Amino acid sequence: MNRLIKWEEELTPEPAIAHKIFLVDDDENFGKAMTRMLRSKGYYCQHFLNALSFLEQLRKELPDLVMIDIRMSWIGGMDLVRGIKKNPQYKKIPIVIITGYANNELKFQGFKFGADAFLEKPFETEELIEIINSLVIGKDKE
Numbered sequence: 001m002n003r004l005i006k007w008e009e010e011l012t013p014e015p016a017i018a019h020k021i022f023l024v025d026d027d028e029n030f031g032k033a034m035t036r037m038l039r040s041k042g043y044y045c046q047h048f049l050n051a052l053s054f055l056e057q058l059r060k061e062l063p064d065l066v067m068i069d070i071r072m073s074w075i076g077g078m079d080l081v082r083g084i085k086k087n088p089q090y091k092k093i094p095i096v097i098i099t100g101y102a103n104n105e106l107k108f109q110g111f112k113f114g115a116d117a118f119l120e121k122p123f124e125t126e127e128l129i130e131i132i133n134s135l136v137i138g139k140d141k142e
Contacts (some may be wrong), residue, residue, distance in 0.1 A: 003113075003142065013116030018044040019136045024054045025069040025098070030121075034067075041129055048102065051075035058084075063093060064136050070099040078106075078113055094135035098123070 020045050025031050031047035038045040046063075048054035051074055054066075066084065070077035078099060084090045094116045099106065102120035110118050117131045 018042055019064040019132075020063045021045045021132070022057070022063040023047045023067045024051060024072070024077070025067075026050060027069070027073045037125060043132070044068065051080050054080075058090065062090070065094045065096065065106060065132060067096045067098050070097060070110075071101060078109060081110060081115050082113040096128075096131060096135070 023031055023034055023038075025034075025047070026049050028049060031049065035047050036047045046057070047079055048057065051072060051092055068077045068080055068091055072080075075083075077099070079096065083093055084093060086097060093112070095114065096117040096119060097110045097115045098119045098121060100121040102118070107118050119128060119131065
């Protein structure tokens, strides 16, 4: 009987691979909370405290979506968005800008540089999940 159970377990298909999200935000507490929340919703989320560590990982693997804070040290979020969208290898990766410093000029600039969505902190979890799903599902269809 044990043999039968083991055999059935071996035939159990692997769970679907979660969509991979990279979060770039210098706020460690926010990053940990977002990572926990996104993982609880079935996403794989990797948090980066700065643009340098994010760029190093981006060269190794492509995410399904990137969320970027605007105000960070070394490279600001807008410069990061612009750089990603100018690179032919990365330009199709959807980008969501997240910030606590939103105004119409920043939103305009973000979309001009290629961001796909803009969220002001604090935001509702449901709103973020809807945006992620629409961008990731749209990307899957391409």
